[in-house]
Ligand code: HEM
């Protein structure tokens with residue numbers, strides 16, 4: 001094996017040493033993608049690109065940001081925004097991408113739920129996807145601490161307090177996480193470390209796992225049809241590209257993927273240049289003050305649904321409901337007892353379940369933004385109960401589903 | 405025989421790595437602990453003669469807001485025995501002294517002098533002027549910080565006999 005011949009070209013020289021032709025074949029030219037899919041299957045690529053945008057803009061922010069309680073606020077709001085040439089661009093790209101990435105994640109997740117792409121061998125794709133959701137959430141939260149504005153401070157206070165585990169009064173854990181009695185220098189420093197190093201490393205690792213998990217089962221398709229990939233690939237390679245139900249990932253499918261990415265990027269930069277304000281909470285333009293709570297503390301929009309599940313209940317029940325909401329999506333492949341991996345609209349009661357879940361999460365999101373008073377409290381409570389109820393009902397609904 | 409030696413080496417490495425892993429986890433845990441300087445900077449002294457009736461003053465102790473409210477005669481008349489047990493008495497005057505963080509998730513409730521009560525804007529919790537909960541989600545009344553009465557002064561962070569009694573009887577955590 002370790003026998004090298006005189007290279008005939010630079011390509012050959014590298015290929016003999018790194019086996020790039022094999023890598024290319026496995027990852028691209030003979031990685032088969034079903035033809036019967038639609039633009040929703042490009043969301044994964046959109047997410048990968050958005051992550052790259054976050055990384056690049058983050059690197060530039062990191063050049064001027066100062067993780068110190070006295071200077072953090074000005075290093076962002078003065079130095080980066082006013083002094084650094086194009087500093088505003090990196091900040092707005094970073095802020096808008098952090099918000100939009102969650103919109104795309106939710107679309108990506110609900111696409112997976114709709115087409116049943118989380119079962120019959122695709123469980124690891126789903127589980128690694130949920131790990132990405134959790135690490136992205138932690139990444140977004142830790143990043144939100146860094147400008148050290150009023151919302152940073154008070155969101156930090158409220159969220160770290162969740163770890164006292166309500167009636168257990170585990171204040172020791174809270175102080176351990178913060179490194180102080182309240183969010184202060186030690187807290188800012190360690191969340192800075194998490195945001196710029198540990199969590200991004202974890203995310204990159206899990207993205208690798210997510211892609212790896214896709215390789216063997218391949219992506220699903222619009223009809224949940226179980227394809228014989230070897231047979232279809234053989235047809236394709238024999239020249240029957242029309243008759244084959246698959247195409248190669250690169251360059252064939254990639255061109256479509258990147259077309260969707262292009263449209264997304266136009267929309268994205270439109271937001272960055274003309275509507276970045278939706279991703280910048282006005283309250284966070286006041287510096288952190290430990291002696292003054294803002295009138296309403298609410299998280300960024302993408303956490304509102306789970307926050308609303310916490311809010312209507314007393315502390316302990318609220319925490320349990322919140323904990324339930326955080327982990328339950330992990331269990332989807334096991335709570336869905338039906339073997340059918342077909343679109344939700346062909347699955348009887350499950351179709352109702354899907355739309356009810358989607359609408360319920362939108363209602364929770366809307367109520368989470370409104371002050372917890374009167375009719376809003378009631379709607380929020382009902383929506384939270386519906387959320388829990390739907391999950392309890394899921395195994396029963398799917399168990400009785402007929403085999404398609 | 406060869407396999408026996410291989411197994412032994414594997415186990416020996418496992419033991420060394422295991423000890424190392426536990427030791428480094430311990431060091432990592434300790435590195436996240438609050439620093440001694442943070443722990444020791446924990447005392448605040450208040451001059452209690454300076455407060456006015458029904459006027460909420462927010463002091464600071466360990467970075468946390470402390471509510472001090474001197475009670476009016478009308479408030480005292482309304483108090484039940486359970487309410488009175490929460491009072492801090494200095495020179496015969498009654499004060500409410502509480503950590504000004506909602507016991508739900510730690511926002512600062514706002515004082516409303518007209519109705520002499522507190523409203524927490526975060527999730528709508530309410531407290532009366534003694535710091536007792538009148539509307540959920542907060543699970544209990546506002547906590548009372550460790551205090552010691554010293555003449556006209558109140559030292560926060562030190563546990564005096566009055567505070568210890570409150571703790572024993574479960575009036576505060
Ligand atoms: C945030 C970073 C994420 C990235 C970069 C990412 C990337 C990708 C890519 C490139 C694909 C293949 C193309 C496609 O079907 O879209 C994919 C598929 C998939 N992802 Fe993700 N994903 C992410 C998060 C998630 C999350 C949060 C979930 C849900 C828990 C998830 C669940 C899935 C599923 C079920 C598939 C398979 C779809 C199918 O077979 O049709 N992913 N992902």
Ligand code: FES
Nearest residue numbers: 506508509524529
């Ligand atoms: S923090 Fe006060 S009601 Fe939740």
